Amino acid sequence: MKITTRRSFFNYMALLGLVTFSATPLHAKGPKEAFKYQESPKDGKKCSDCIHFIAQSNECKVVRGSISPEGWCTLYNQK
Ligand code: SF4
Numbered sequence: 892m893k894i895t896t897r898r899s900f901f902n903y904m905a906l907l908g909l910v911t912f913s914a915t916p917l918h919a920k921g922p923k924e925a926f927k928y929q930e931s932p933k934d935g936k937k938c939s940d941c942i943h944f945i946a947q948s949n950e951c952k953v954v955r956g957s958i959s960p961e962g963w964c965t966l967y968n969q970k
Contacts, residue, residue: 920955926964928954933963942968 938944939960943952951958953966 920951920953922955923964926954926966928958928962928964930959930962932961933967936963936967936969938962938964938967940969941966942970 937960938951938958939946941951943954943966944958944960945952946960949958949960950956951964954964
C-alpha cells in the first residue's frame, strides 16, 4: 500500500489496527506467576470453586497450564 496522502495514512493505520486486533486471541491466557498461582487453597478458596476452572481438563479459562482443583490465584472468582 502506497501512502501518499494524509487520508491514505489514516486508512493504512486503521487497517493495521484491524489486522493486529484480529491476530490477537480474545481468550489469551496469562502465566501462573502473573496471578500468583499456588497449588493449595487460600483462605478456603480453591480453583474447583472458581468460575474460570474447567474440571474436565484441569485447565483454567484465564491462566495457562495445568491447574489443580486445589489451587488458587488472584483471579479467583467464586461460582
Ligand atoms: S483460581 Fe485462578 S487459576 Fe484457579 S480456576 Fe480461578 S482463575 Fe483459574
